[in-house]
Amino acid sequence: MTLVKFKRPFGNLLRQDFFDMDDFFDSRMWKGGMMETDFWNGKTVEPAMNIKEAKDHFEIELAAPGFDKKDFNVTIEDGYLNISAEKKVAEEEEKENYSRREFRYNAFERAFELPENVKEEAIKARYNDGILRFKLLKKAEVEKKKPKVIEVG
Structure with a gap:
């Protein structure tokens, strides 16, 4: 079993003043993660x-x-x-x-x-x-x- 670091869907947006736009769009939310689920894609x-x-x-x-x-x-x-x-x-x-x-x-x-x-x-x-x-x-x-x-x- 391999441990994989979990990346928050919105990065550390709530914990820091600077929002990393690259991190946001490279996150799991957009690439095969949250946005691929039925809830987000209209199914x-x-x-x-x-x-x-x-x-x-x-x-x-x-x-x-x-x-x-x-x-x-x-x-x-x-x-x-x-x-x-x-x-x-x-x-x-x-x-x-x-x-x-x-x-x-x-x-x-x-x-x-x-x-x-x-x-x-x-x-x-x-x-x-x-x-x-x-x-x-x-x-x-x-x-x-x-x-x-x-x-x-």
Whole structure:
């Protein structure tokens, strides 16, 4: 393991009077670091998630506060559970001497490869208190047949 010196994204801007512009643009923030992450480049950010396994089912919980049930799009395709959500909110206020326009946009996408032992037709989803929950029932396990030995004559 190699130890690498951590460079602050904004250099030592907060601790010194002189701002080193070269250090700022050569930092990790701009070269393959912070600016390459989803948060900075305009892509969506994935919500936090929990997966629990019980004897007869799986449970998936996604933290997605601020959405409505109608904002979600959930599909099963080629063995994947695809979850996406998008919400746009725009507000306008016109007064005599000013106008105010605000907007918000939230979106995310997640995909999960489903195990072979999940009943795709029985997947259920519900959204409550900012948490999107899925229950994935398992198929009954079928005992594998022992290989039959054939004697060569």
